[in-house]
Amino acid sequence: MMRRTTSYSNCSISSRRAKWWREDIGIPYVVTFNTLVKGFCMMGNNTAAIQLLRKMEGNGCEPNIVSYSTIIHSLGKDTLVVDAMNLFSEMMRRGIAPDLVTYNSLINGVCKLGKWKEGTRLLNEMVGQIIFPDVQTFNILVDAPCKEGMVIDEKSVVEMMIQRGIEPSTMTYNSLVDGYCLRGEMDKAERVFDLMVSSGSIVVRVITY
Template sequence: MGKSTSSLLFICNRLIIRVSLPFRAFTSHYCSTIRENAKTPCQNGNQLLNSVRDHSKSGTFKNLDSFSEMMSKGIQPNVVTYSGVIQGLCNFGRWREASTLLNEMVQRKVMPDVQTFSILVDTLCKEGMLTEAKEVFDVMIQRGIEPNKVTYSSLIDGYCLQNQMDEAVKAFNMMVEKGFSPDGFSYNILVNGYCKSKKIDEAVRLFHEMSNKGMIPDVVNYNTLIGGFFKVGRVQTALELFNTMRACGQHPDPQTYAILLDGLCKNKLIGEAMALFKEMEDKRLDHDIVIYNILIDGFCNIGELTTARELFYSLPTKGLQPNVVTYNIMIKGFCKKGLIVEASELLEKMDDKGCSPDDCTYNTIIQGLLQHGETAKTMKYLKMMVDKGFSANATTAAMFIDLLSSKQVDENI
């Protein structure tokens, strides 16, 4: 086995270990099968695909059935087939199975091509495994496979997600040097990266560079930069860009309005946010739960809990149901106001309403209880959180450490 192949297998195995999805039983069973039947790779392939299909939710990824049927008839899948199935699994967030299938693909001496490598680079970047993504990128080149624009875009985005903008720019420039002309999508990755890291002047420079090269910014490009201006508190500039966007014939989409509302609320301009919301109502634009979550959060953050509560309890009359984010916002709002009983009651009602609490819910209520000295209740929710497989986040852990270090610890701890 060559060095580049060994490296790829090693990276595949690390991804399988790293990513946590609800297929542990399947993976364990499959690995046992490989050990027991190491000399029958074709049979292993069928068992893998059948296991994935059996453990998948109905109506999700249909291509597995066809792939399994191919192999059962003795038709050996090639690199295109494997790549298609791996891409499908990745699209559904099923990284463990995709990585296991890629691992098997290499063992069966079906060598990945540029599409397969690009899928893997993208997956690793989305999982925050930049070192591994760069290793796969290097393996591609070692094998004589030239990365394409998709590969470069994934790598650039990976660096941006980790706020490594210098590396992102290097990858962007490398892409240009290799003869790939950046498009609006490529530019938007960098613009978004600069906006997230609050380097708004660099983002604006790239936005204008894109326009100067003859590319017409679309709604996604405008949305990204508008959001960037709000992040650094340049509200008026964000609103001016919104007007420019409309003047240039780009029609705002639901994401545009969500960005505007969120930006106004985050900058405590709740009156302007409500005026925009009224404009949306007048234009009969759809109001989904995301829009209401933004408004409820905005009112909670400025201490207008009565209005936030009214919006929350009016949702069913508007044909909407609160999701876990909505509940978390309200629970946090109650805790900030010292309404611990109401926060606890709302959490207790979540399961009855068909919305299960998540790790954020438990961390929020526990932090609120600790802030108000409710140690006994804190331990109740801590146990519930652990029993459900959730963990304390950094803030909760720090608060517990402070409590244990103080002399105010009672016997409940």
Template sequence: MKGNNSAAIQLLRKMEERACKPNLVVYNTIIDSLSKDTLVDDALNLFSEMMCNGVAPDVITYTSLIHGVCKLGEWKEATRLLHEMVSKNIYPDVHTFNVLVDTLYKDGMVLEAEGMVEIMIQRDIEPNTVRYNSLMDG
């Protein structure tokens, strides 16, 4: 099911017109919807706009973007976003790793997925049910 992204962006623009500064939750909601609908270029543009407006991203922002680029098989961009995220002292959580491991397994990159699980274990991030299901599928 696709989100109504155009209506969400119109609402965002109306907020800006009325001097109601959108916050991180507003941006994250739209970025997540755009990313899930594989409108990654639009999501990345909104991400840039968000930062230009002084709204700092968080783990949810980056996880949404990583999910979107992974759905398109853009591993270099996913890696770039992951490195950018960590360089800003925003660390991946279980959801970020779930996106990465699940997509790696689905793309047949079993060794890379297992490496990602090792990183999770090293960081004391406990895999959840979703992760264990992906591990079994892999």
């Protein structure tokens, strides 16, 4: 039985042993590496995660969309957008198509830095690749500017989501209410609240009040 270790230095495995893992035991080799990548990202150690990505290649294991998206998500969360975009470009050059998780992570990162136009550009890019946004995508695009008091018209946002078959969540409405309150536009905040209640599918929570 192989002893499990959290030491990064022990993650290096010879190509011969890696092949043995794949064929004789049947453990998905890329999944093993991806689990370690996720672990480093959860610890906030993006540098070690990227180094492990390089070790995958050195051990004859091709990184996949999960490998890249996991690190891109972690970088975006930490607003290390330049690094995230560089990794995104590398992934594209390797012919690995991004998915919804990849784009949501990038949009989250740029919006945290106040780059709303870049967030919109990424939204348009993903739709152009037939990758359709979900409620999380819209929540990111709504919440970030609202925290700065830059509120998008609530009807256009909600209508756009509904047209795409996406039900606005409590977070969607709360972000809009919060944004209007920051601007002192209580009449509009109340209008969003009424829209939230009239939708009939949202449970009004204490935070909204």
